Amino acid sequence: MTRKEKAALVLDRLRVAIPAPETELQYRTEFELLIAVILSAQCTDERVNLVTPALFEAYPDARAMAEAEADEIFPFIRSVTYPNNKATALAKTARMLRDDFGGEVPRAHADLVKLAGVGRKTANVVVSVAFGDAAIAVDTHVFRVANRIGIVRDKKTPDGVEKALHRVIPRDEWAEAHHLFILHGRYTCLARAPKCEVCPLTDLCDYFASLQALPEPLKGLDPKQGRYYSKTAKRYFDTPATKVDRHGTEQIADPWSGSMNVFDARTGQTTKKVKDYRV
Structure with missing residues (x-):
């Protein structure tokens, strides 16, 4: 179309x-x-x-x-x-x-x-x-x-x-x-x-x-091990890095691996954001 x-x-x-x-x-x-x-x-x-x-x-x-x-x-x-x-x-x-x-x-x-x-x-x-x-x-x-x-x-x-x-x-x-x-x-x-x-x-x-x-929520995460969970690296962490994806949107990233496939360990929800146009 x-x-x-x-x-x-x-x-x-x-x-x-x-x-x-x-x-x-x-x-x-x-x-x-x-x-x-x-x-x-x-x-x-x-x-x-x-x-x-x-x-x-x-x-x-x-x-x-x-x-x-x-x-x-x-x-x-x-x-x-x-x-x-x-x-x-x-x-x-x-x-x-x-x-x-x-x-x-x-x-x-x-x-x-x-x-x-x-x-x-x-x-x-x-x-x-x-x-x-x-x-x-x-x-x-x-x-x-x-x-x-x-x-x-x-x-x-x-x-x-x-x-x-x-x-x-x-x-x-x-x-x-x-x-x-x-x-x-x-x-x-x-x-x-x-x-x-x-x-x-x-x-x-x-x-x-x-x-x-966007990725489906992950179940069974343990927030006691860290604020965030990197699905790619299979690790928890508390202090995230940030990276800009190919669409120009700033994303939370795993500071060790650089992966943006990150989830909130408390809710299981992805931290990925889609490109938006709020001004």
């Missing part, structure tokens, strides 16, 4: 699982969407939605917010991540919108990234959601899901993931794919504990296949 074929099948299944993919940020205008997306950086949409009603009541448009100083905006957003930096960015962005764009959110991607607190991802969200232009915004969820499933091949940066997705997903499906991947990552393909048992994509997922290939 090619990556284009895999991407098409993944999107078909996600459309069934997520019948109405759209942003979970609450907004009424293009200005409100822009501000909400800036606030959502490294923060949950749920938290952003809690603070924006009061913020938008106080500052309903760019011209109103442009009159505010960062320390006046701060109390409204103190519970989001990095509130000091974001308050400064909102004040600067509002003034730029007023002074350079007539108080309106610019449609051009090149203009959006000039605004304070707006990078490529934020600009992609705005042009896609607000203006209906083709774009895939790669946040932590999209990055993780695309790499784990194997729609993209071991891309290490958001830009790399975005370019790879452009090659395998039709342009007119970019916006929908962006929301499907985000929602799948937010509720099923979680960063720390993915819910593989309820995922509709396990037979297509490279990450799941790697998990299934």
Whole structure:
């Protein structure tokens, strides 16, 4: 199966699982969407939605917010991540919108990234959601899901993931794919504990296949003889070494033999980790 074929099948299944993919940020205008997306950086949409009603009541448009100083905006957003930096960015962005764009959110991607607190991802969200232009915004969820499933091949940066997705997903499906991947990552393909048992994509997922290939637990190990057990060397030890495997993942290793076929003597579980894409 090619990556284009895999991407098409993944999107078909996600459309069934997520019948109405759209942003979970609450907004009424293009200005409100822009501000909400800036606030959502490294923060949950749920938290952003809690603070924006009061913020938008106080500052309903760019011209109103442009009159505010960062320390006046701060109390409204103190519970989001990095509130000091974001308050400064909102004040600067509002003034730029007023002074350079007539108080309106610019449609051009090149203009959006000039605004304070707006990078490529934020600009992609705005042009896609607000203006209906083709774009895939790669946040932590999209990055993780695309790499784990194997729609993209071991891309290490958001830009790399975005370019790879452009090659395998039709342009007119970019916006929908962006929301499907985000929602799948937010509720099923979680960063720390993915819910593989309820995922509709396990037979297509490279990450799941790697998990299934991990060694079975060993029974009868004696933790009194050592914290770890090397199956290859048939020895216990307490202080492990580390090695990087062929996939670039750091693994616990037997310091004597160098073997990475190591088990936790208390649980019998392998210490091997599969390559992951949490950022």
